[in-house]
Amino acid sequence: METGLEAFVALCRKSEIKVTPQRLEIYKEIISADNHPSAEYIYQNIRSRLPGISRDTVYRTLSSFQEWGLISQVPNLDEMIRFDPNTQPHHHFVCEKCRKLIDFSWSEFDSMAIPAKLNGIGTIHNRHVEIYGLCQECASKEQQ
Amino acid sequence: METGLEAFVALCRKSEIKVTPQRLEIYKEIISADNHPSAEYIYQNIRSRLPGISRDTVYRTLSSFQEWGLISQVPNLDEMIRFDPNTQPHHHFVCEKCRKLIDFSWSEFDSMAIPAKLNGIGTIHNRHVEIYGLCQECASKEQQ
């Protein structure tokens, strides 16, 4: 925890990023929360310590932290909900550029034993793979 | 296509669900679109054929279709973006009830060859597993 904060301040000094109370609190909240918080959750939790903070500071700071490689976004397809006429369990290839989704099956994965570390984690219902990359169309456009 | 539509009408008749022009168009759009469309995409595409249709009909119909098992939602953690202080590639266990996320690594999966079917699909950058279930806390509450 301490180490994380110190590393943050050191990185800022080195990278000419200004250290502000808001950034410190947001960073502290993310590394101490164990639930992969959302922007709104962070905002609500910080308000008691920094009463004047505004939502947009939280959003902008999180966006900056991502840019600087301090945090990452939990993989999520889109901000929009998308629908699938295939109601059977299956996996997805996701084009990072055009967001096209291609279904595929992977029986070898489906029948694979789950890591031993997950034994006491709870009840497992199903599993899903997402493979990210560029689809053929986008990959060929990229080369031009 | 035809078969899908006929099956839809048959299911409706059997289940005392009313067949309306809006429902038919929305269903047709989903099964013919190859891109796992969003509600907004479906709305925009149907408007030319059903000029009077409203957004909320599309949303409510999609919600009904899900309830009836005709379509599924593409797996997505939440409507909100969530952040992760762990910037290394890793996988997630997702509790379906409290939405808690637990990180885990799975080197056996990471080094597994990707299905041959995906060979010509494009450029692959990375892959991510999501395991869905109930965490220990929620599973024990469930039993009570």
Next chain:
DNA sequence: GTCGTTGCAAAAGTTTTGCACGTTA
């Protein structure tokens, strides 16, 4: 003092809800 950051306010975009009217069976 300079320039990056912040707060405020407003807006954009997705999704939900209440209510009166229309339509299906």
Next chain:
DNA sequence: TAACGTGCAAAACTTTTGCAACGAC
């Protein structure tokens, strides 16, 4: 005709943006 479905309008909620004031270095 009875019950369900739809359209309209408004609202809730997450996220983004423009601008003036503030604060870190």
